[in-house]
Amino acid sequence: MSDTVPERGGRYDAGSIVVLAGLQAVRMRPAMYVGSTGAEGVMQLVVEVLQNALDEALVGHASRLDASVDDEGCWVIADNGRGIPLGNHPALGRPVAEVVVTELHAGGKFREGAYRLAGGLHGVGLTCVNALSSRFELEVRRDGERWLGRWAQGERVEAFHRVSAADDTGTTVRFVPDAAIFATARADFHEVEAWLRAQSWLTSGLTCSLARGAERVQFSSDEGLAGFARWLAGAEERVHPEPIAAAGTAGDVQVDAALLWTRAFAEDVQCFVNHVHTPLGGAHTDGLRAAVGHALTRYAREARLIDQNEPLQGGDTMEGLVAVLSVRMRDPRFEGQTKTRLLDPVAGAAVERAVGAALSAWMREHPAESAAIVGRAIEAGRARVASRRASERARYERVEHLVDKEIYRQQFGIRSKNWHASADWITNAGLLGLHGGSSQLGPDSVILDVCCGSGVVGNSFRGKVGKIIGLDLTPEMVALSRTRLDEVVQGDVYDIPFADASFDGVCNREVLHLLPQPERPLAEIFRVIKPGGQFVVGQWVPFSAIDGPWMFQVVKKKQPLFVNNLYDEDMRALLAGAGFVNVTTQEFLQWEDIDNWIDTWETPQLHRHQIRDLYHQCPAEVRAVHPFEISATGAIRDCWRWVIYSAFKHG
Template sequence: MTSNYSADQIQVLEGLEPVRKRPGMYIGSTGPKGLHHLVYEVVDNSIDEALAGYCTHIEIEINADGSVTVTDNGRGIPTDIHPTTGRSALETVLTVLHAGGKFGGGGYKVSGGLHGVGVSVVNALSEWVEVKVWREGKEHFQRFERGNPIGMLEAIANADHPTGTQVSFLPDTEIFKDGIEFDYNTLAGRLKELAYLNAGVKITFGDARGTTGAAGREGKAREEVYFYEGGIREYVTYMTSEKEPLHGDIIYVSGEKNDVQVEVALQWCVDAYSDNLLGFANNIRTIDGGTHLEGLKAVLTRTINSIARKRNKIKENEANLGGENVREGLTGVISVKVPDPEFEGQTKTKLGNTEVRGIVDSLVGEALTEFLEFNPQVADSVIEKAVQAFKAAEAARRARELVRRKSVLESSTLPGKLADCSAKDPSVSEIYIVEGDSAGGSAKQGRDRQFQAILPLRGKILNIEKTDDAKIYKNTEIQSLITALGLGIKGDEFDASQLRYHRVILMTDADVDGAHIRTLLLTFFYRYQRALVDQGYIYIACPPLYKLERGKNHYYCYSDRELQEQIRQFPANASYTIQRFKGLGEMMPTQLWETTMNPETRTLKQVQIEDAAEADRIFTVLMGDRVAPRREFIETYGSKLNLMELDI
């Protein structure tokens, strides 16, 4: 059998065709995440103008027709003819990949965005884009449809208007087949974050769709303004608002070296046992860390140990405090602005510039040492908390060693109640964590043994938010979880190669107790090994609430609304029966497989952290020691969240 492979089979994609052909390469996905990424790309251009010192106000509006408009008071995209393309600079930026002011031409010293392809990618993936530019006393306008210019750039009027740019776009339903509806809270989280990271930049966010909420100006359903003169200091204040601070003033460091700008804000808290450090590089959240976070962690450990020895809090013959001891209870933000950032991976989640580590180390080391020497009470408080953490870690280590010795004496290191799968490849293996032996029995009988493992847990696991490490390792259910998944100990760097299953699925009953167990498990993963959540290994199973039977036909319904919709499709006088599943244990193994475990028919929700600061705050409020903030939360949001079944 022969195959002709010749030059005419080589496809050449011109202009923006590659973006429409493979959109996932440019925006990650054509689902909700990619859809919202379009807004971030346009806003990033305005933020770059702010970083360059030319923009102070950015307005974002979701329009009544579902399109989005982003307006800034920057310099305005240049409108003169580009020497290479022979077209206006604006049309060039909108229609040519990798065209922009971020590639060494002196336009921008520092920029975020997606490698300078942002606004052209938005153009390629939109049904239409309309751009207005105000500069040199004129208002310029051009429209594009699916990436193609409709007519030339025109100066449509003389304008006594501040300079700036306005970009309106409607995402293309041919690309985003799941729909083009923007989620207000998702966008608000990112815009608020950008306002914290860029002190003094005002961001106004409005929604003109028919959303319920307080009426704003010009009939807008909703409008919020984000403006933080204190920048990341206010960010840390917001994140620790429900915690008890260990020291009064937030420790703030700001400096520049070799054109790299560094900002750090730190606050230790009394009632917190884990650290929450957020890293940003050029306004991009680096969830996988990088050299800036490595430098910060190293300098924190070294400086606190150095001060502790100077103040005789650690004796000569005693070991140094570990990094995890020093960072216990610490909330912090580090934001670096790097002229030529090197990001590892397509999604820019890890900063790779090696020089940044040393710059962070030297700038923060000098400023932090000076601050602690001039504020000995703060130094003593931080050191004392770190010493307590060190002692607790030693107790936890002893408890852990006891667990390990016990495991060696047993026939297997894996927990006895784990029904493992036969596949040895973690990337195809998944584990269902279920509540109780009854549900565990159904799940074990209904599963596909080839790739599905089952771990039943008895009762409710410990609330990690209120527990020290020593107690964690003595808890049987948590021991089982840690061992079954192949997790390292707390404080170890997460090692994906040790994880035994790449889908960790929480499958609990669809009632109040089930929701509580799911929340306790999520708290464990979020606080104990956050990278599991950040890297997308945690899922929630969605079992049905009802089985609706009519004659020989049956339907599974996953919500009350779905049940009512299905009933409405029956004739008026139809007879039917409704079975309400109170728990997974009530379901036959075949039913559990068909509805909740079969990859062909099940629904899984992947747990994602869109807003890390808000997630951390909510975990503290709902799962922490302090009762007053939790009561206030319930009183404030109870009616909005429909907490009718709240188990008090």
């Protein structure tokens, strides 16, 4: 690799051209090789070594894959495969094992036959790990001998040499991700666990283990992809009891899949190519969608469940689907070095054919269950239409016709069934604690929880005030909150059914962004507070102007009733405009499980995909100000900035 960056005003000639040796190049541009220098990059190192060990299992030479990590972040990954060949490389005159970990594009995967269906970074994997580790050790057990070599930041510390006799075979890699390269040098233990668990289902006869101190887990399964799908479905109610299996081969492409429809809203589709997880999908995932959409539409028409000219929408047919798709093929083409998306159209066609045929055959043999699956898709379509209607009705045409309250009642009535499980923020103890903890009210005071939902915010004032009264528009929420609050009234925040100066305090959380003209409910809140009374309101806000539009898109796609993208300065202006004074704030950062958050009735399937795309394609300047994480398994966690405002009405 060469670099051509002449100094300003300096000479630029042949001497200016810097040629970096292979591993220097990796250290200088680590993100180019492992995706990032954050936690995802560290995870990529661990996966690279695991993938290398897994390749021995895929060709039938290893049955165990053992990983462990110690308190210093040192990973030890071992397999019981054949071990990297000993002896010198014929062309380079150096030990083959040393070449494999120090030369880019060296390995057994380039030769036909050695690893027909390998994963990994095409011969740069172990070399990258070596280059980006502060400590790297390779141990090979083969031909009755144990050999060892040591490196640090890619530089040799101890030559690869014979250490002792060995009575087993295999390869062990020990490494510590370099803290000088990575912002965090620790890989997420649970992500590695998820990776190993997946591989144990994908690879027949493979036992995987993972240890950290006294904590140890082991995975081994002969249930295959069906077992994987059952595990992913967890306790969700199933539309049919057992996964539908699909298998087929087209040319060089071998397809295996398991499909299981549940009553959940979001889909959970895990796709693999040669055992490499592809979180952004690609051709094979598109093939699965096409197969499912066409098979369900065909069946629904034949069974006269829909009109002949009415197609089921692709997104609706995937709603609630748990699926595992495994494609094995020669030389797959991926987008990007870290293989997040498959590009080969041939894989898509093979998947569409195999899954379509298996699903159609299964549907013909299971008419009752098939009708239930199609019914699920029809239900999803109705919810999608209702969501669009909600979005349209949330816009008001005249001030006096502010909002269609029925839409709010319908949505929150449905969500009340699993309200606390539908998002982490709702019952987050730290966040609730800051609401109740802001109270400057006396022990005999009376507080009103406006738009109280299940009453958890009002309840956070328990023990600090004398009486807590709730107000909510939705009858289901009123019933729910009556288990927590002293008294609950059904009513409208735009027209609070209480006289002026009725309460010592009012509390509210995460509602103002759903209310057109938020100054009007704030005026009502101000009206019902006694002079000198306190208002406590919690609201998530963007971190800055930079992430604001991105957050708007995420939230609008999730919640069609979202109408106000409130920034911190907007909240302060609203409070001041209503007449509140002495505004103080506390901030709270809360990590939300986005996959769970978007698994709700009001978010159509298409929008769930678009939300995930927003995270995957998030602009760099947004990522710089707004933390979020995408795990190796595709799970998304977002850090939300909450601000809890305390304000007072003049005494």
